[in-house]
Amino acid sequence: MLGQGRDALPLLFVVKVQASSKDVDGLKTFVEAAQISVKRAFCAVQLIGGGNSLDEKLMVGGQAVIEGVMMRGPGRSATAVRTPDGAISVESKEVRSFSDRFPVFKKPFLRGTVALVESLIIGIRSLSWSAKMAGEEEEQLSDKELAGTIAVAFVLAAVLFIALPTGAAKLFHAWSDDPVFLNLAEGFLRLFIFLAYIWGISRMKDIQRVFQYHGAEHKTIFCFEAGLPLTAENAQKFERFHPRCGTSFLLIVMLVSIFVFAFLGWPDLWLRIVSRIVLLPVVAGISYEAIRLAGRSKNTFVHALSLPGLWLQRLTTREPDASMLEVAIESLKAALPEDKIPAGSADYRKTTDSETAVYETPAAAFAAGEGK
Secondary structure, three states: OOOOOOOOOOOOOOOOOOOOHHHHOOOOOHHHHHHHHHHHHHHHHHHOOOOOEOOOOOOEEEEEEOOEEEEEEOOEEEEEEEOOOOOEEEEEEEEEOHHHHOHHHHOOOOHHHHHHHHHHHHHHHHHHHHHHHOOOOOOOOOHHHHHHHHHHHHHHHHHHHHHHHHHHHHHHHHOOOOHHHHHHHHHHHHHHHHHHHHHHHHOOHHHHHHHHHHHHHHHHHHHHHOOOOOOHHHHHOOOOOOOOOHHHHHHHHHHHHHHHHOOOOOOOHHHHHHHHHHOHHHHHHHHHHHHHHHHHOOOHHHHHHHHHHHHHHHHHOOOOOHHHHHHHHHHHHHHOOHHHOOOOOOOOOOOOOEEEEEEEOOHHHHHOOOOO
16 A cells, blocks of 8 residues: 555565575475565565555555554554464554655655655565564564665566566567657556566465455555544455555556656667666656545546556455454554544454564664664
């Protein structure tokens, strides 16, 4: 979902298979490790888009993680995970945004890129913590590993969604040498690759629980936005498709890039790749403003433009069960100021221990001292 702009860059093709002692001993097969990686890849894909409420006074967003949900409220993020013993473990963090230090980055078209980078950092940290709590990893990512994971994600994303389509677009020379035509052909090829990627992930059985937690995140935020007490029963009544979902955001990124790149001419391959990478902040900024508009506007035309993203969520969300909604609710409650939690909200925690920390984003997040 896309909360403050969370869940984004198609990008986050985070394929990180850690070789633990269990792996070495043969207790985990390569296939099992690959399945874990796919779950992480999907979680990262949601990440920047993850989240929903774009209320200027109380912004709330989130993403599904391994056996849980991460939520981000005003100045705080929280991750709740269902542990192997059935309890709900919650980690809450105070978040200091880069744009709070430099208000210029709160301006339209600038705030989108900042939000995406911050969300990426927070999301991958939450993903690592959730994997540890769910028993899929023994340790969390260190700051160095976090930086490496993000770097690998961007390289893989650049290959899959930039280098591959722009390189393959030369096949269209048989029809025309017009630069605009070739750039448009590249853009639609990129869109096809993205849709095929989402479809391919959606066909994997091991990802279905992540899809369910994704649906739980949407339903819980819908419930909060409606002003109802946060209970599994109330949240279950809402749809699992949200207009500000990261899936929708990614689709907008693909469509906006088609038109932004259309008029760049048709230079050599490496120059095309570099130009598209350099212009990613521009594409992200425009897409972020578009998703904000879609979330606030009641205009029929704007709603119609949001429909493709909502349809795509049929692939990336599933109906959650009550236990998943309980986890999402505990995550959202931990991310909200106490006076903003709706009266009558349920308490599903079976443990009282909650880790707390403070870090700054984006640059300071790498050296904030959590992942030594």
